[in-house]
Amino acid sequence: MSYRTQSGFVAAEVANETLFEQAIAICCHRHGLAADVILRRLEDGDCVMHSTFRYGIAKGLSLYLAHLGCGFHEVYVYGSSVNETSNSCSDIDVIVVVEQRRDEIEYLLKRLDLSITAHYRCLLGLKQYPTSLLDVHVVDKQQQAERSGFGAVLDGLHTRPICLWRSDPAYLGAFRKEGPQRSLHAYSRTSTGGHTPVPAQEMKIGSA
Amino acid sequence: MAIQDTTRMVSERIRDVEINPYEMMLQQLDMVREYTDIPDNIWQILRKPERTLEVSIPLTRDDGNVEVLTGYRVQYNSSRGPCKGGIRFHPGVTPEEVKALAGWMTWKCAVVNIPYGGGKGGICCDPSRLSRTELERLTRRYTAMIYPLIGTRRDIPAPDVNTNAQVMNWIVDTVQFLSGESNPGIVTGKSIEVGGALGRHEATGRGVMFATLGVLQRLGIDVEGASVAIQGFGNVGSIAARLLAEEGAKIIGISDVSGAHHCPSGFDMKQVLAYVSTSPGHLLAGLPHPGTEEISNDDLLTLDVDVLIPAALEAQITARNAGDVKARVIVEGANGPTTPEADLILGERGVTIVPDILANAGGVVCSYFEWVQNIQCFPWEEEETNQRLGRILQRALREVWTLAEERDISLRLAAFILGVERVATAIQLRGIFP
Numbered sequence: 001m002s003y004r005t006q007s008g009f010v011a012a013e014v015a016n017e018t019l020f021e022q023a024i025a026i027c028c029h030r031h032g033l034a035a036d037v038i039l040r041r042l043e044d045g046d047c048v049m050h051s052t053f054r055y056g057i058a059k060g061l062s063l064y065l066a067h068l069g070c071g072f073h074e075v076y077v078y079g080s081s082v083n084e085t086s087n088s089c090s091d092i093d094v095i096v097v098v099e100q101r102r103d104e105i106e107y108l109l110k111r112l113d114l115s116i117t118a119h120y121r122c123l124l125g126l127k128q129y130p131t132s133l134l135d136v137h138v139v140d141k142q143q144q145a146e147r148s149g150f151g152a153v154l155d156g157l158h159t160r161p162i163c164l165w166r167s168d169p170a171y172l173g174a175f176r177k178e179g180p181q182r183s184l185h186a187y188s189r190t191s192t193g194g195h196t197p198v199p200a201q202e203m204k205i206g207s208a
Numbered sequence: 209m210a211i212q213d214t215t216r217m218v219s220e221r222i223r224d225v226e227i228n229p230y231e232m233m234l235q236q237l238d239m240v241r242e243y244t245d246i247p248d249n250i251w252q253i254l255r256k257p258e259r260t261l262e263v264s265i266p267l268t269r270d271d272g273n274v275e276v277l278t279g280y281r282v283q284y285n286s287s288r289g290p291c292k293g294g295i296r297f298h299p300g301v302t303p304e305e306v307k308a309l310a311g312w313m314t315w316k317c318a319v320v321n322i323p324y325g326g327g328k329g330g331i332c333c334d335p336s337r338l339s340r341t342e343l344e345r346l347t348r349r350y351t352a353m354i355y356p357l358i359g360t361r362r363d364i365p366a367p368d369v370n371t372n373a374q375v376m377n378w379i380v381d382t383v384q385f386l387s388g389e390s391n392p393g394i395v396t397g398k399s400i401e402v403g404g405a406l407g408r409h410e411a412t413g414r415g416v417m418f419a420t421l422g423v424l425q426r427l428g429i430d431v432e433g434a435s436v437a438i439q440g441f442g443n444v445g446s447i448a449a450r451l452l453a454e455e456g457a458k459i460i461g462i463s464d465v466s467g468a469h470h471c472p473s474g475f476d477m478k479q480v481l482a483y484v485s486t487s488p489g490h491l492l493a494g495l496p497h498p499g500t501e502e503i504s505n506d507d508l509l510t511l512d513v514d515v516l517i518p519a520a521l522e523a524q525i526t527a528r529n530a531g532d533v534k535a536r537v538i539v540e541g542a543n544g545p546t547t548p549e550a551d552l553i554l555g556e557r558g559v560t561i562v563p564d565i566l567a568n569a570g571g572v573v574c575s576y577f578e579w580v581q582n583i584q585c586f587p588w589e590e591e592e593t594n595q596r597l598g599r600i601l602q603r604a605l606r607e608v609w610t611l612a613e614e615r616d617i618s619l620r621l622a623a624f625i626l627g628v629e630r631v632a633t634a635i636q637l638r639g640i641f642p
Contacts, residue, residue: 008309008312008522008542008543008544008564009229009232009233009308009312009544010522010523010544010546010547010548011227011232011547012547012548012549013523013526013527013547013548013549016222016225017215017218017219017222020218020222021214021215021218024214024218025214028214035213035214035217036213036217039217067527068527068549068552068553070552070553070556071556102552102555102556102618103239103243103617103618103620103621104548104551104552104555104556104618104620105552106239106242107236107239107548107551107552107620107621108548108549108551108552110235110238110239111232111235111548112548114227114231114232114235115227118225118226118227118228118231119222119225122221122222122224122225123218123221123222125221
């Protein structure tokens with residue numbers, strides 16, 4: 001897919017193929033299954049697989065935003081993508097922490113959603129739904145400090161989001177080597193195989 | 209399963225995905241919603257086109273075979289006046305694209321505050337495969353099929369992708385024979401001899417010049433000696449270059465499909481224009497200009513200039529090169545030259561972007577002038593067209609700029625808000641029939 005259209009409407013540049021490949025790779029690592037099996041399970045509506053796949057997309061998205069390097073500080077995922085209750089139409093709840101809210105950020109996130117959603121539907125042969133795969137909330141540093149708006153969710157006791165990426169390298173060092181810690185459900189809940197999330201540096205997103 | 213197999217599997221599944229342009233337009237509209245207090249009822253109206261017509265057009269080919277093509281005409285919103293929008297002939301024309309573009313015309317006409325709604329039309333065809341006589345038959349039959357919708361006070365088509373003044377002339381002629389009346393105001397973009405406006409050919413490039421002058425003034429940059437790079441040297445880019453040079457700007461970078469040229473001391477635009485008027489394909493290739501070096505198109509976009517005018521294709525300034533752009537101002541002469549990622553990166557770096565919806569609106573404003581002249585049966589001198597064009601675009605830029613400052617938002621969003629709010633206000637004031 002080209003993001004250039006003759007209509008003058010320009011899509012986001014994100015390389016959806018890479019995004020999906022890496023999300024499938026995360027599923028393969030975590031569940032110890034082959035890619036074709038993963039895709040079949042996604043088509044069959046396997047909740048655990050859909051959650052892992054969504055976690056992988058959120059991870060890819062976080063690295064894509066990091067690669068742009070424009071005032072993004074942190075990216076979190078929460079909700080069904082991390083508690084293994086996703087289905088084929090579930091959205092991916094993401095919180096993006098930025099230095100300052102700007103309309104260009106929201107515009108980009110909406111364009112990313114449109115692109116990723118269209119490709120996701122095509123990947124799984126879904127005709128109409130979901131209309132929006134990403135439910136992204138932008139939180140500025142002030143909201144985060146004051147715990148207002150979705151800044152409050154970042155400190156929620158029961159739905160504490162998982163940090164997928166943070167601009168501060170020191171913070172990244174706090175993660176376990178193989179990936180971020182989960183707050184609620186341990187990876188061991190998955191029935192097939194162990195979990196080995198792909199380290200951040202292996203994700204290659206952004207080559208449009 | 210090897211990673212190559214995964215790649216192949218994913219690629220095969222998503223290879224042909226096209227993002228729905230109508231969804232893209234609606235998404236931008238929904239974003240405006242977060243910045244305005246337009247009532248829900250009005251939003252329901254804004255999100256849908258008023259009228260969509262799909263027509264089947266039997267075309268008798270020169271060899272006698274008949275091919276049935278599909279055409280569309282969409283009237284998105286007429287609250288502010290008759291619908292206005294071009295007709296395109298292209299294999300990629302879809303109803304969703306036509307709806308999106310009709311919506312886009314609605315906001316565009318409203319931003320520059322001309323009394324038009326928005327419309328668009330098109331035929332899904334490959335005009336490069338059609339002879340001139342086939343193209344004429346296709347145009348005339350399509351005109352007859354959409355005739356119930358179009359009209360000087362209803363819906364006024366214009367040229368767009370792969371259509372030109374000749375196609376508009378055929379439409380005028382067809383309508384005259386269907387109605388029995390002379391009605392040149394049924395379309396704009398006609399030949400001068402058929403009722404076209406003087407200055408129409410230059411209008412989009414002239415509009416880019418006005419937008420550039422306006423933004424330079426607001427940023428406190430003297431146009432005299434301001435350095436400018438222009439990507440694309442067609443109808444828009446070459447005219448903007450000439451007019452800006454006449455205003456004292458120094459055009460130091462120009463490009464077209466044949467390559468890019470850099471002249472640090474500034475091009476002599478008269479010399480350049482004289483060259484391309486006779487060069488093969490009217491291209492810049494082989495430009496004999498002293499003190500000039502050939503550079504790549506990528507290098508042109510990252511020249512150290514005050515103003516960069518992308519006037520060629522979509523998506524030229526991307527995440528890949530936005531960080532290297534050194535211009536203080538970008539004036540979008542083309543449609544969609546900046547990707548959302550680049551928009552963000554440039555905004556972060558403090559680059560001022562005059563959005564396409566405003567910067568290249570000179571064409572539709574001059575179309576409005578052509579229509580006014582047609583319905584008054586009173587042609588203007590070119591000078592009058594140019595002066596009025598300047599006044600309208602400078603006012604529009606001032607209003608967009610003020611809104612952007614008041615709300616601390618980008619010019620792109622401000623322009624969109626201004627356009628959508630004007631349409632919403634018109635709907636509210638008129639009320640809903642019955």
